[in-house]
Amino acid sequence: MSSTAKFTNITDVNNLNAWIEEARYLKRNPHIFKKVGAGKCIGLVFFNPSLRTRMSSQRAAQLLGMDTIVLNVGSDGWNLEMSDGAVMDQGAQEHIKDAIQVMSQYCDLLAVRAFADLKNREEDYSERILNDFIKYSDVPVISLESATGHPLQAFADMITIEEQRAEGRRPKVVLTWAPHPRALPQAVANSFVEWVKASDADLVITNPEGYDLAKEVTEGVKVEYDQDKAFADADFIYAKNWSSYEEYGKILSTDSAWQVTSEKMALTNNAKFMHCLPIRRNVVASDEVIDNSIVIKQAENRLFAAAVAFKKVLEQIEK
Amino acid sequence: MSSTAKFTNITDVNNLNAWIEEARYLKRNPHIFKKVGAGKCIGLVFFNPSLRTRMSSQRAAQLLGMDTIVLNVGSDGWNLEMSDGAVMDQGAQEHIKDAIQVMSQYCDLLAVRAFADLKNREEDYSERILNDFIKYSDVPVISLESATGHPLQAFADMITIEEQRAEGRRPKVVLTWAPHPRALPQAVANSFVEWVKASDADLVITNPEGYDLAKEVTEGVKVEYDQDKAFADADFIYAKNWSSYEEYGKILSTDSAWQVTSEKMALTNNAKFMHCLPIRRNVVASDEVIDNSIVIKQAENRLFAAAVAFKKVLEQIEK
Amino acid sequence: MSSTAKFTNITDVNNLNAWIEEARYLKRNPHIFKKVGAGKCIGLVFFNPSLRTRMSSQRAAQLLGMDTIVLNVGSDGWNLEMSDGAVMDQGAQEHIKDAIQVMSQYCDLLAVRAFADLKNREEDYSERILNDFIKYSDVPVISLESATGHPLQAFADMITIEEQRAEGRRPKVVLTWAPHPRALPQAVANSFVEWVKASDADLVITNPEGYDLAKEVTEGVKVEYDQDKAFADADFIYAKNWSSYEEYGKILSTDSAWQVTSEKMALTNNAKFMHCLPIRRNVVASDEVIDNSIVIKQAENRLFAAAVAFKKVLEQIEK
Known part of the structure; x- marks a missing residue:
């Protein structure tokens, strides 16, 4: 039935x-x-x-x-x-x-x-x-x-990237892990990866070692442990915390060096900053990054x- | 006003x-x-x-x-x-x-x-x-x-019995008390009795001694303390727990012998099992009884x- | 934006x-x-x-x-x-x-x-x-x-006064502080004062000393510390508790002599009793006052x- x-x-x-x-x-x-x-x-x-x-x-x-x-x-x-x-x-x-x-x-x-x-x-x-x-x-x-x-978040993300991408250029999209005081699910990150893979974009994931998402999800996607390298030439930076998949549900790091700051954004190709919200300001990303981001358009x-x-x-x- | x-x-x-x-x-x-x-x-x-x-x-x-x-x-x-x-x-x-x-x-x-x-x-x-x-x-x-x-539950119950009854036969409807870990109101049982009395059906109530509903409610209805006897020839078994009316609000028994099981249902005239939901599975009735029941149609x-x-x-x- | x-x-x-x-x-x-x-x-x-x-x-x-x-x-x-x-x-x-x-x-x-x-x-x-x-x-x-x-309460209050006032007479409206066991905001009282000031009515506020509302609010309005005097010749009695503005948020008095009773209402010009609700009966006003009031019409x-x-x-x- x-x-x-x-x-x-x-x-x-x-x-x-x-x-x-x-x-x-x-x-x-x-x-x-x-x-x-x-x-x-x-x-x-x-x-x-x-x-x-x-x-x-x-x-x-x-x-x-x-x-x-x-x-x-x-x-x-x-x-x-x-x-x-x-x-x-x-x-x-x-x-x-x-x-x-x-x-x-x-x-x-x-x-x-x-x-x-x-x-x-x-x-x-x-x-x-x-x-x-x-x-x-x-x-x-x-x-x-x-x-x-x-998936509804990932669908909204794809609409947003399509709206915000530069014409005539296949965008480089970077999903970056970011620190957070609580253990969070991998749901948003998983769906984002799956939907970007189905779209017209290049995807790089960057996270600390121990934070790799499930292999079925990341299959075919480059995982870069050096956040600075990953950010180079990026058109979109999508930040999200998730707890460890390997040591399931554990917080292995709250290293604030992974926070997305203006200095980090300067490494990119004038990238647009995205996050699914709610976002913990000055933990996941700095006020400055968020206030100059497209997170509200993304939520819309x-x-x-x-x-x-x-x-x-x-x-x-x-x- | x-x-x-x-x-x-x-x-x-x-x-x-x-x-x-x-x-x-x-x-x-x-x-x-x-x-x-x-x-x-x-x-x-x-x-x-x-x-x-x-x-x-x-x-x-x-x-x-x-x-x-x-x-x-x-x-x-x-x-x-x-x-x-x-x-x-x-x-x-x-x-x-x-x-x-x-x-x-x-x-x-x-x-x-x-x-x-x-x-x-x-x-x-x-x-x-x-x-x-x-x-x-x-x-x-x-x-x-x-x-x-x-009364909205009882009305839905009457619709369900009318839909599910065999044509040309006045149905025998049995309201049976069933065990439950918490003290519950008599509301569903009271209304069920009152509405069945107003409908074209024969009603028998079966419950342990000490669990008789209010006399104003049960007036004119047979109360049978032997569940097996009550189930004989029944077309509908309606299970529901209620706490004692006499020793008001008390749990006098949680005797699992009153749970409605397939063995009990075998005593009936191939009766349909009803319950208002939510139901505690394997306490009020067994999974097998519920999974072969009309409780979802009743809820509809x-x-x-x-x-x-x-x-x-x-x-x-x-x- | x-x-x-x-x-x-x-x-x-x-x-x-x-x-x-x-x-x-x-x-x-x-x-x-x-x-x-x-x-x-x-x-x-x-x-x-x-x-x-x-x-x-x-x-x-x-x-x-x-x-x-x-x-x-x-x-x-x-x-x-x-x-x-x-x-x-x-x-x-x-x-x-x-x-x-x-x-x-x-x-x-x-x-x-x-x-x-x-x-x-x-x-x-x-x-x-x-x-x-x-x-x-x-x-x-x-x-x-x-x-x-x-403001939505105050707007409803103004509609109610307009409906309930005697024709051809500029109404005397009295806002009276009343006792209450908890510290409450000044919001309702503030707005009521501001809206009555903008309407065709005379306003008197009566409260115990120490309970004066903010000067910006009460400017141009008579504040009378003797509740009986304030009630004389009133057409509307609007009761409301608020905590102290001066000693901010403090309860300085729960003096039941300020409760609005039938005896108090007898001092008025057959005034109508108003309150924004919820009202604590027999604390802010007596049952008798509330049951003969226009508070439900006001809520409507x-x-x-x-x-x-x-x-x-x-x-x-x-x-």
């Missing part, structure tokens, strides 16, 4: 350039698709905090004429049991597979945000919650960031990325 | 069969009533967690073309004082009677969920919060589950039950 | 009488402006609890045909850093200036509620959060109550005040 239409991964995008063009068209004509989702409803289910995703997803649905229902799991609903076969005599009041089936009865699309918990690599990379949604939902599933990927594109992703999935249901 | 139209009880239903038919008609034509609530707004006020009720009520309102406002009392608003005449110099910032009057200024319907607190039977069965809403609201009140009843009907209940109340305002 | 249109203060109102008349016109014809905000979206951002403001703002937007997005900062989003130049290696995950810029990308209006924290007078009266919104938002900002003002007018304020700002964008 579960739907095959979904938006959870770059593999759900049949033609990235066409999607980017459609998003830019919507940006110029924000009310052009207002009948696409008329009478339809999207359920937005949050296991974790969210500002950009929460607001841009709701607004994207509204631009398509869809109704929205927002559910904060935990505070609004019940504690969910995740394990199959569990004897549920402890704190969890509802099994996730029942909750998903039920929620999907009330919506035409079901979108979910569920972060990695960074305790067990195999479990996080199995995408248990996202895959439970795909398995048990009767309607198409949208990822609003899962344990290992954030979250809206058009979400709207096009939702529209593409809606079009698959209609068929 | 308070409205006489309401949906808080089986007594608010003038013709149950007609309501069930209208819900099934809406299910086949989900957008047929989209102008019924145009320009109207329903306020959905939650004192307690909610997943099915929260989502199905919002979607039901949307199907009627109504706007919705959701308020989580406590986290969104203020701490409410419940006692008349209180000198409010402690934690409570607003009296419930003021809050209700105010909320009803902004909505055309006001729906409320407020569970029993299971400390004082007289207080819970006086339905103080629900009755305060009925008393102080200027607009019709909908129960989204009160201390002693859950919450949507159409809510939409018809809202519509019926709207129609009373229009007059 | 930030918008000049806004509604944060009486100075944003070009013609108070015309605004009041428009609100009363809307009240008689609540669906008359339903196309004004079509296709537009308002973001409602709450740093603090809210019942009236939350519900009336959403409903006001709906009456204008606008979409709404509600964000509870903290529980929904991220912990915000407020200080410029901070090295964000502690609890805060996002800088408020980034959050505001981002939120304003997704909305056509951005409304915010952020109370005074009553620790530092200079900081509260600098209206840092509200002014950050004005500075960093790309779209017009609406105050849903800020550190030192609550919050809806039309919000709708007209939003409409006025929308009209400025259109130009």
